[in-house]
Every structure is written in C-alpha cells, then in structure tokens.
Amino acid sequence: MNMMSAARRKLVVIGNGMAGMRTVEEILHRAPGMFEITVFGAEAQPNYDRIMLSPLLAGDKNFEQIVLNSLEWYAEHNIRLIAGEAVTTIDRAHHTVTGEHGTVVKYDYLLLATGSNPFVLPLPGVERPGVMTFRSVSDVEKMLSIAAPGKSAVVIGGGLLGLEAAHGLNLRGMEVSVVHLMPTLMERQLDASAAHLLERALTARGMTIYTGANTESFDGEGEHGAVHSVTLKDGRRIPADLVVMAVGIRPNANLAKASGIATDRGVLVDDAMRTSDPAIFAIGECVEHNKQCYGLVAPIWDMAKVAADHICGAAQSGFMPVASGTRLKVSGIEMFSAGAFMGDKSTEDVILRDAARGIYKRLVLRDDRLVGIVCFGDARDAGWYFQLLKDEAPLGDLRDTMIFGPVMAAGDPHEALAQMPDNAEICGCNGVKKSTICNAIAAHELCTVEDVRARTKASASCGSCTGLVEGLLKLSLGENYTPDAVKPMCKCTSHGHDEVRRRIKGGALKTIPAVMQALEWTTPNGCASCRPALNFYLLAAWPGEYVDDAQSRFVNERMHANIQKDGTYSVIPRMWGGTTTAGELRAIADVVDKFNIPAVKVTGGQRIDMLGVKKEDLCAVWQDLNEAGLVSGHAYGKSLRTVKTCVGSEWCRFGVQDSTAMGVALEKATWGSWHPHKVKLAVSGCPRNCAEATIKDFGVVATEAGWDLHVGGNGGIKVRATELLCKVTTEEEVMEYACAFLQLYRMEARYLERTAPWIERAGLKYVQERIVDNAELRRSLFEDFLHAQKFAQTDPWAQEATSPALGKKFNAMAELV
C-alpha cells in the first residue's frame, strides 16, 4: 500500500486530551501516514497527563514533566495542531468543522474527544472570584495564584478529585477544609470502615473534614467581591480564600448534540465507538456506551484501541468494559478499590483489620470468585487482587489465605516472634523490650497476660501488643501456657468486655468505628449486642466529649419510653423519691384524657405509668408533662431508675431520719446517669425498712446514729439481699459514698451486668477497699461522677419535644394512600 498517495483521507480530532491523542497514537501505530490529521484543542497546551494535575498542584511535578505529546511530536508526525481554538460547529452535510476563531477544516472521519465538564453547583456566590473547579492546567494555575501558607481553602466534595485537590493545597501550606455531602468520604470507592481510616489520616495531616454537610452559599464583600467564606446549610461558616468545587463531572456532549448526533447523558456510541453518524466516532469521557459513562483512563485506553481498529479498518473489535480500580494519589496514603466493593445479598466478605498498622482490607466474593476489593493502609497486593478479580477464576483453596497477599507470610508468626532480637520493642507505649518480658516471665513465674502487665507494664496502655505478649508467654511456657478463657463480647470480636473497656481508655478511642478498627472487629458495623455496649463504654469513658449514637441504642433508650407488645409505648415521669403534688397528678390526668391513654398504673417503683401511648403522640405528651414540671423517669434506660423512699421522720412515729428528703436529694444528684444496667436506690427511715432498701443496688437505712449503706441487692429474677458496705453519719457522706459507688460500678462492670453479679464477681472487699478505706479514691470517683452528670442531666423529653430535627423520628416520613 502506498501511504504517500495523493488522496489521503482526512481525520479531524476534536479535543486534544488524553482520549483523543491516545486514539491518534493507536492509529499511527496501525497505519502510519494513512490519514491527514488535524487536532483541535480548546486548551492552549499540547496534550498533557490530566491525572498528573494532582501532583502538579501538590508541587511534586512541574508542567514539562506531565506533557504527554510535545509540540515536536505533533510536527514529527505531520499532525496539524490547532491549540487554543474550540470547535463551535460541525457541518455534517458538508463534512466540515469550524473553530471559534473561524478556522474551517474538512473531514472524512471525525473523532469527538471532548472529555467532560466539572459540575458546578448553582449556589449563591458561585461566580465570585476565588471559586473554581479542578479540571485543567489553567485551573491549577488559578489555584496556585491564590494559594499561600496560612490562607484558607475549602474543597467542596470529598471524592477522589476533591481529596487530591485538598491534599495539594494542604502541601502548599493552606488551612484546608473539605465539605462533603455524604456521611463518609469517597463513598463511591470506599466502604464506611475504610472511609473512617481515610478521614482519620487526613485529619492527622491537619485538614478539617465536614461530612454530611451541605453547602448553602459562597460569601464575599458586596455583590462581586472575592469569596471569603463558605456557609453551610446548618449555619456553620468556614473562612475561604479559595473554593474548589469537585462534586462530579458531566460528559461534554453539547457540540455533538447541537450537530444532531444522538446523545443522552453523553454522546451515544456503539461497540465500535461509532456515533449515530457513521463518519463520526467518539471516545473518552464524553461518550455513553450501554448507558454507562466513564471517568477513569483504563477503559478509555480500551476505547482508543477499538476506535483505531475501526477508523483504520484494521480489525472488527468491540468495546467491552472491564472493572477499573481506583487509587488515591495522596502521598503516604495507600488506598485501592475496585469492583463491587460494597457487596450485596449474593456476596460474602473476607475482612482483615490490622489495627496497629492502620490496615483494612476487604475482599468481596461471589460464587467463589473475587468481585470487589477495598484496601486501605496497605495496597501492595492490590495489583494481585485486581488481577484475580479480572481473571474471574474460581478461587478454591486460595480463598483461605488470599487476604494475606500472594506471598503468604513466610512461615508461621510464632517462628517470627522467636526470631525477633532480644532488644526489639514489644510495647511501644511503655517501651518494654522482648527481653524484659521474657526475663520477667522466667524470674517471676508469670503465666497470664495480666501477670505480665502488672510486672512489666507491657500491653498495659493501648493494648495493641497484647497478641505479641501472649505469643511470648506461649514461647516461654510452651504447653504450660493456658490463656484465660475470656468470653468474647459477641460474635463480632474475640475480645472480652474488660479488654474492650481498657483499650477504649488506653487507646484514646472515641468513636464506635475507631473501636471497631482498633480492636479488629470482624463485622463491618457490629451487631445489636455489641453496639449498645460500645456506645455505653464510650459515653462512660469520655463524658462531654463522646457524641451519643442513637442508632446504637435499644429502642426504649432511643424513644425515651418503653415499647409495649403492640408497638405502643408507656410513659413514666419522674416522681422524686416517690413524692408528688396535686398539680402533677392533675397534669397526668389531663394528659390521659387529652391523648386517650388507655391505661394508668401505679408502678412498683413508686410512680405512675401511662400505658398504650401512640408513637406519634409521644412528643406532645411530653410537652404537656414538661409544662407541669414533670421530666423523664428513665423507666426505659440502662440508667438510674428510681429512688424509693418511705415517709421517714417527718411523719412516721418510728422514723429516725428524714428518709424522704435524703431520697429526693439522691435522686436529684443521680438522675440521668447511664450505667451498664438499670440502677435502683432506696432510703428507709428506720430498720423496719419499708422502702425495701436491702434489695436495691444501693440501699440506705437510717439508724439512731446515722445511716447504714448497703450495696448489691436485687429484687428481680434472682433475689439477692444487699451486703453492708459501711456506716456513715452525715447526709453529705451518704451522697459522696453513693455517687462514688455508682461511678465505680459504671466504670468497671460489664454491659448488662447489674450491681449484684458485679459485686459477686469483684468481691465486697474490693469495693470496700476503694469506697470505704481509700478516702482519696472515693473523693475522686465522686468528682468524676459529678463531672459526668454535668453532661447527662438534660431531660431527653424536653430535648426531643423542642427539636423538630430530633422529633422527626416519631412520625412517618411519608403517607401513601
């Protein structure tokens, strides 16, 4: 074939970007000289690697380093490049295109490669100087003209692009905030667990992440002034010298559409990348193939081959999309995701969490094949996983070990620990070496982790080296090592309650996802048994700091009322120490009438229960009760329930102390406190004990000399009489001992363990040593309790009844009739 023949066919390419030029390269490869090629590019530069805009912004690369096809290359291949001129019309009848500066070029074949446009949120202030998108070299230049250390940047959108922009600006010394609409970052590439780690890594680099945040406006001086802040829908305001919007892309199909080529979201193409006009091909982000648009280069490279095959008439190939993987180009953060990483009803998960190294890997399997991958913290094996995914081959035996990567950890971990040098540090928190531990085990005949902890402090803080310490015990004791059989909290973890509580404190873990990651939970978000426990442990560990998670609470605590067998609720207001007034009783009577409440009962806890209240009526019922001064009685909670009293010395002929006033004071001090289980108190005015104080968690019985304090009673399933803790003389002492006792219980008992079984486990002596013998500790427990109460004593009824956002959950979201 004579390539230099006179009538060479004319190929015009619209779009001098990655897809267009890759196709040109493929064409040159197949049939050099077959076409007379003209390329129109709206951008002034030669074709560059758009992917590398992120490193360009971050300062890791300069523009020369990211150019793909230099001007010399175009000249060498006799390609006419018309850069800086966008094509404005395609005349399909006459086979010509016209540029914005008037250049007209004839074509035999036309290739559309116009890419996509960043989506711009139509919000007030979007046209202000300083508000921009992230798509081209000129966008990067604009950002860099504003970026300077100490200035503030707000990135709207926590997807791949947004986070890369945020990272770049962060490296340029800016104060960067990311505002993301969805609850977790990169939700299209990462599951919630990986997203949590990502958020943590970015926060550690000084970025501020706002998730679940909706932008309201971009604000500045006057109507046209540069942006100076971003306002969120919830009223929060973030300073911003620069706003980068990275909320998505739209295929750029305008030109095709205006020329009468079939388009939908993008330019419609068949498997040959041909549009509805047989002389016109389209490729890259501007196309829509089988209802699918693309935003990554891997599929675009496949498209380029197919288009070149057909344009040159070289082969009859067809475009077949394959899964693409995504990596985040943020130095130091390893992340990879591909395929159906979320999983669905037909898939199973293999999950690996390595808390110490911040690693999370999730492989999603369907019918013995790998269909989805999420790696965070360690993406070294991502390529291998991705190949397995693309191969679609049955995994067979590989399934058991593949999560550990292609090179299964050489030999067994036991051996690795044995090989570790003596001076290797095992416990980072306390700087304890291997030799120190091994010597201690030998010298003091230690045989449990607890022993090692007490003797060497190894694993006594964050606890993430517990596994290593156990390994050393095994090495030293061999067969003689019998790990204490700790009952795991639930099937989501191998850790027991105590270990979890210790690690929450030691590791400064402050959210449920943080605990699940650090303790290597085996399920993505726990179960109905561990979530309420974790929520309580966090609440107890970090008063005022931990944000309660309503979704991890049992229905009663979420609804502040007891669910009944028919789905209605019962409402029990507090009656301090069992006392009430005519006004309160009247208010209750009115509420019962107004809301047609079917049953009213006096409870065993000295108060009044309104039963059968409809969910939709709860807020209104509470509002009415609140108005009469009645607040939630927490009859529904793992919390302080009641303080029963008897009439005492005020009225009773035998009474020796004012038990009613003491009970009211105790209830006022302790209401609202959350506990591992419900907690009940009682105060009797004399040893006749009419308030049944000796079957309560904390019982107080008056004597001539003062007060007897009793603990660990239970009147429920298994009756247990209290044991005497001690005797005290003043009301102040009763208060201090009671609160200190409750604090010790809430910090040490396991979730759903009442005081009775707890004391049987810990021993009365243990409690007495802390509450009675050690005045300093008692004092500090008392203070800790009072501190926590500052955040706990808010009436949940008042809170819900006055907050429309919270109140929503009581009503249906829609009615369909």
Added chain:
Amino acid sequence: MDGMRIARDFVDIGALAEIPRLGARTVTTGMGDIAIFRTADDRVFALRDQCPHKQGPLSQGIVHGASVTCPLHNWVISLESGQAQGLDKGCAPHFAVKVEDGRVLLALGVPA
C-alpha cells in the same frame, strides 16, 4: 383505583438524608406501615413494619450490616429478603425501593 396506580409505580417518599444511617423511618400506607431502612453504606431496604414473630415494629430495631434486630424479642431479620435468620422461621414482606439523586423511591406493587 387511583391507589392501585400509585402502588405499582415508584413513588418519591422523601430524601435519603431523612433516614438516619443504621436506622429506619416508616411510611404509612393503606396496607399498614412500611419500614424503610438505611445501612451504613447507604443502601436502602423496605420491609413491612411487622416482625414475623409477634408483629414487633422492625423499624425500631437496631440495624447492623444488612439485618435488623427486632426490638421485642431480638429476632434477626434480613433486610434483603425479610427472612428471619438463624433458627427462627418467618418472613416479613419486602418491597422494591431505590435511591436516585438522593431521593428515596418506593414501589409497593413491585416485589423486590
């Protein structure tokens, strides 16, 4: 007859943001309440708001993974199939529901 028409089509019942993650909201219908669940990874599911055991309101349970634990006696119900898990037997009817542009669409006539 109008009701029939609505029932078969997908109907916009509100924004996804109105349902808490790992939580649920209800929709009142002529055939009783429907519970709309949202998982941690923003999938939504619709089940009749009645536990196959003793009609407990599933919408008030604790959501974990793609399951909900009934608030009354702790049966665990699959959100995807409505089937009771483990040794318990029973099934809550489920409905087609999807999210488009942040809106939740429910179709009562279409079995999921």
